[in-house]
Amino acid sequence: MTALMDQDQPLLRVSSVTKYYDLMIGCRNVSFDLWPGEVLGIVGESGSGKSTLLNCLSTRLEPNSGAIEYNTRASGLVDLFTMSEAERRMLMRTDWGFVHQNPRDGLRMGVSAGANIGERMMAVGARVYGDIRESAAHWLGRVEFDIDRMDHLPSTFSGGMQQRVQIARNLAVNPRLIFMDEPTGGLDVSVQARLLDLLRELVGDLGLSAIVVTHDLAVARLLSHRLMVMRNGEVVESGLTDQVLDDPQHPYTQLLVSSILQV
Amino acid sequence: MNDFSLNIENLSKSFTIHAQGGLRLPVLKSFDLDVASGECIALVGPSGAGKSTLLRCIYANYLADSGRIALNNHGEVVDIRTAAPREVLKLRQHVIGYVSQFLRVIPRVPTVQVVAEPLRDRNIPADEATARAEKLLARLNVPEKLWQIPPATFSGGEQQRVNIARGFIYDFPLLLLDEPTASLDRANGSVVIELINEARERGAAIIGIFHDEDVRAEVATRLVEVQPLQAAA
Ligand SMILES: Nc1ncnc2c1ncn2[C@@H]1O[C@H](COP(=O)(O)OP(=O)(O)OP(=O)(O)O)[C@@H](O)[C@H]1O
Numbered sequence: 399m400t401a402l403m404d405q406d407q408p409l410l411r412v413s414s415v416t417k418y419y420d421l422m423i424g425c426r427n428v429s430f431d432l433w434p435g436e437v438l439g440i441v442g443e444s445g446s447g448k449s450t451l452l453n454c455l456s457t458r459l460e461p462n463s464g465a466i467e468y469n470t471r472a473s474g475l476v477d478l479f480t481m482s483e484a485e486r487r488m489l490m491r492t493d494w495g496f497v498h499q500n501p502r503d504g505l506r507m508g509v510s511a512g513a514n515i516g517e518r519m520m521a522v523g524a525r526v527y528g529d530i531r532e533s534a535a536h537w538l539g540r541v542e543f544d545i546d547r548m549d550h551l552p553s554t555f556s557g558g559m560q561q562r563v564q565i566a567r568n569l570a571v572n573p574r575l576i577f578m579d580e581p582t583g584g585l586d587v588s589v590q591a592r593l594l595d596l597l598r599e600l601v602g603d604l605g606l607s608a609i610v611v612t613h614d615l616a617v618a619r620l621l622s623h624r625l626m627v628m629r630n631g632e633v634v635e636s637g638l639t640d641q642v643l644d645d646p647q648h649p650y651t652q653l654l655v656s657s658i659l660q661v
Numbered sequence: 662m663n664d665f666s667l668n669i670e671n672l673s674k675s676f677t678i679h680a681q682g683g684l685r686l687p688v689l690k691s692f693d694l695d696v697a698s699g700e701c702i703a704l705v706g707p708s709g710a711g712k713s714t715l716l717r718c719i720y721a722n723y724l725a726d727s728g729r730i731a732l733n734n735h736g737e738v739v740d741i742r743t744a745a746p747r748e749v750l751k752l753r754q755h756v757i758g759y760v761s762q763f764l765r766v767i768p769r770v771p772t773v774q775v776v777a778e779p780l781r782d783r784n785i786p787a788d789e790a791t792a793r794a795e796k797l798l799a800r801l802n803v804p805e806k807l808w809q810i811p812p813a814t815f816s817g818g819e820q821q822r823v824n825i826a827r828g829f830i831y832d833f834p835l836l837l838l839d840e841p842t843a844s845l846d847r848a849n850g851s852v853v854i855e856l857i858n859e860a861r862e863r864g865a866a867i868i869g870i871f872h873d874e875d876v877r878a879e880v881a882t883r884l885v886e887v888q889p890l891q892a893a894a
């Protein structure tokens with residue numbers, strides 16, 4: 399059941415991934431390894447290809463060329479696009495999480511906070527009502543959500559609370575890899591700071607790997623170990639987060655860093 | 662015995678400012694330095710010579726152009742200039758402590774936690790880590806009423822002491838200190854001098870920038886000059 403994960407192997411290996419849209423480049427020739435426990439930030443202006451890349455990595459979009467291999471529990475590195483659709487779906491349910499910018503895209507608005515989490519657990523085989531409820535309460539507690547409101551509908555929550563529920567929903571299945579697209583994007587600055595700190599703590603405590611797309615360099619600095627800077631669909635610079643931000647090499651990265659007040 | 666050494670060979674670092682038409686500012690050129698455990702090197706040189714830049718290159722916060730920054734920890738040698746990010750992060754967890762001039766605060770994290778973090782990263786239980794952090798904060802005269810508050814609102818000197826506590830809470834084999842006593846009064850400055858000397862005596866290799874000559878005289882075992890380069894056209 400607990401197949402050994404080889405710590406000397408990346409969790410995700412991305413090789414020369416390219417995705418064209420009809421007339422435009424989505425992302426071109428992107429390669430990197432993501433290691434267990436590592437958080438990779440992807441930054442760049444809007445339209446730079448960040449979300450296209452994230453969608454390719456999470457198999458929501460199929461690249462035109464290149465390979466994305468994932469280190470499966472059962473058989474090591476496997477090319478995601480050679481798996482069957484069913485295998486891929488199972489993997490997404492058991493191993494991966496996806497935190498959307500808009501909680502509405504990641505939550506079912508018609509069922510309670512508790513049920514949103516229970517549902518994810520049932521999708522990976524949980525059956526005992528008491529266990530599911532207890533675990534839902536546990537995860538809601540971990541994201542500092544007021545348990546008394548567990549049975550309320552997400553539509554009655556603030557944006558920050560909805561985002562907490564979305565995060566709890568993703569963590570409840572003990573994933574190994576979490577994709578996040580502007581996880582604090584639509585929130586007030588104060589709410590954003592609390593949530594970021596929480597995310598940072600959770601990812602660290604749980605030893606998760608994560609890929610975080612953001613246009614906010616302060617978010618990237620706080621959450622990610624490593625940074626990739628994208629422009630016009632290409633990675634122009636990558637490296638240790640504080641090195642990229644404090645000693646940017648590429649003209650575009652220098653422009654990005656100098657355009658903000660302070661990170 | 663403490664088996665650590667740092668060997669810097671032929672190190673060069675320049676900055677290229679693209680917004681200025683690719684203006685190149687050379688800062689370090691063919692710089693060499695060997696540091697062994699039990700030594701405290703004081704970097705000296707005029708303002709802007711590149712002392713802080715050198716420390717940041719050793720911490721891999723700045724990317725050196727060429728040369729080697731070899732850390733030899735118990736026979737395991739890593740060139741931090743070319744090491745992968747995850748290797749660098751591992752070295753920062755286990756080998757290199759860096760006390761920068763300014764504290765970069767993480768919102769919402771209380772001071773005592775900020776200080777205890779290097780221990781928590783090494784899986785030392787929370788209560789032990791907290792106890793050690795409190796002891797060090799007390800020794801550095803950071804008032805107890807501040808311990809549970811995030812350091813964002815602290816005075817310059819208070820923040821600097823938090824930063825120092827963070828750097829000294831774990832016995833890092835290599836310590837990089839950028840003006841650790843700059844905004845401290847005499848009493849607090851002497852606590853820092855004690856900490857530096859204790860670290861050296863337990864076998865740490867230390868490289869520091871100490872503008873105060875008295876401080877330098879009390880801690881340094883060797884002075885190394887960083888000379889300003891002429892800006893190339
Ligand atoms: N991130 C950076 N980007 C561009 N130039 C930089 C950067 N960091 C430092 N420099 C430049 O490198 C040179 C050396 O600076 P550094 O801070 O290392 O000097 P220093 O010897 O520590 O000076 P001081 O004694 O005043 O602290 C300066 O000209 C500085 O402007």
Ligand SMILES: [Mg+2]
Pocket residue numbers: 712713714870
């Ligand atoms: Mg300096």
